Amino acid sequence: MSNYNWCHGPECHTQHTQSRIRGSGRDKVLRTIKIKQGRYNYNNDNSLYWYDYFCNQSCLMDFIREHLTSVIAIAPRREAQETPVKVEKEKYENYRYEWNSGVNNETVRVPYQATRTIIKSVDND
Numbered sequence: 001m002s003n004y005n006w007c008h009g010p011e012c013h014t015q016h017t018q019s020r021i022r023g024s025g026r027d028k029v030l031r032t033i034k035i036k037q038g039r040y041n042y043n044n045d046n047s048l049y050w051y052d053y054f055c056n057q058s059c060l061m062d063f064i065r066e067h068l069t070s071v072i073a074i075a076p077r078r079e080a081q082e083t084p085v086k087v088e089k090e091k092y093e094n095y096r097y098e099w100n101s102g103v104n105n106e107t108v109r110v111p112y113q114a115t116r117t118i119i120k121s122v123d124n125d
């Protein structure tokens with residue numbers, strides 16, 4: 001018992017591909033792609049995946065473009081969210097390359113002291 005969805009892409013049925021052609025004789029139609037649910041569900045779970053509702057990313061983006069205002073209205077963000085973290089700076093030895101700067105125009109590897117930023121998660125109860 002397989003379940004299917006019709007692709008939700010608003011322009012899906014207008015794309016000129018052989019897989020969309022239906023009908024007999026000369027008069028045919030381009031039909032919306034029929035998608036088998038779970039077709040790429042490698043985790044074998046019951047999660048919802050966008051590719052169960054859209055045949056490809058182009059149809060997904062067409063849908064988002066057309067319905068973005070409605071989608072945002074479902075869960076509007078009116079203020080920034082924040083995640084508490086600890087930030088540390090760490091010095092380390094790095095190298096840069098100076099092209100053609102050697103005695104015989106060779107590339108020279110020059111060491112320098114670099115700094116990296118480390119962002120650490122903290123428990124936020």
Ligand SMILES: [Zn+2]
Nearest residue numbers: 007012055059
């Ligand atoms: Zn589609």
